[in-house]
Amino acid sequence: MAPREYMTNNKDLPKGSDKRDFSDLKALFINCTLKPAAQMSHTDGLIMKSAAIMTKSGVTVEKIRASDFEIAPGVYHDMTEHGFEKDQWPEIYDKVMNADILVLGTPIWLGAKSSICSRVIERLYAESGNTNELGQYIYYGKVGGCIITGNEDGIKHCAMNMLYSMQHLGYTIPPQADAGWIGEAGPGPSYLDEGSGGEENEFTQRNTTFMTWNLMHLASILKQLGGIPAYGNVKTDWDDGERFDYPNPEYR
Numbered sequence: 001m002a003p004r005e006y007m008t009n010n011k012d013l014p015k016g017s018d019k020r021d022f023s024d025l026k027a028l029f030i031n032c033t034l035k036p037a038a039q040m041s042h043t044d045g046l047i048m049k050s051a052a053i054m055t056k057s058g059v060t061v062e063k064i065r066a067s068d069f070e071i072a073p074g075v076y077h078d079m080t081e082h083g084f085e086k087d088q089w090p091e092i093y094d095k096v097m098n099a100d101i102l103v104l105g106t107p108i109w110l111g112a113k114s115s116i117c118s119r120v121i122e123r124l125y126a127e128s129g130n131t132n133e134l135g136q137y138i139y140y141g142k143v144g145g146c147i148i149t150g151n152e153d154g155i156k157h158c159a160m161n162m163l164y165s166m167q168h169l170g171y172t173i174p175p176q177a178d179a180g181w182i183g184e185a186g187p188g189p190s191y192l193d194e195g196s197g198g199e200e201n202e203f204t205q206r207n208t209t210f211m212t213w214n215l216m217h218l219a220s221i222l223k224q225l226g227g228i229p230a231y232g233n234v235k236t237d238w239d240d241g242e243r244f245d246y247p248n249p250e251y252r
Helices: 042-056 089-098 115-127 155-169 202-225 235-239
Strands: 026-031 060-065 101-109 143-150 178-182
Touching: 026 042, 026 089, 042 060, 042 101, 042 143, 042 178, 042 202, 060 089, 089 115, 101 115, 101 155, 101 202, 115 155, 143 155, 143 202, 155 178, 178 202
Parallel strands: 026 060, 026 101, 101 143, 143 178
Antiparallel strands: none
């Protein structure tokens, strides 16, 4: 099937007229808060802003909290086969593979992402050696981003770790693929707390909006083009001796 035209030169169009059809996209938000679903999550508050933009644009959105699942530590698909009594990661993995866009959300603790977020990334890593129908690593053609909240510094530190991890596993990262909110240094109100200014902060509003649209734009482009072209990145071809134009030292 030929890809739909995806116009990129929109400088001559009136504002608001260059909107795409994103109804064929699916997005999964994994909130890595330490809180169970019954408790209010500031990270979820910011996730809801991004999810609302996607939903309004026709994207099918699913939001889950990792803390509601028993995710065993480890680097295999199903850790019940490696000594653990219960592991619900395979259920989450099915959701990951059903989504074109994955957004990881985390609070900041001690300047770093949450322990639950680390575990989710470890389990994503466990699957990264799998391949798709083109022979590429399994997350090729999917788009990733991150949302971060806290009341002290650490957004950029967390984002660079999370986005690096996702691209290393095969996700494609668009421009400005992170958004977050932090309050003043030291103990203080969090994103949804009364008087925090979190939801009214224009910088956070802008970054969340830009991130969300960039995720949708890139996911749509990749979906229309059939993903990342399968040349120069297929492990089985490399194992069979194909070197994809890598310079041969013998010819220097």
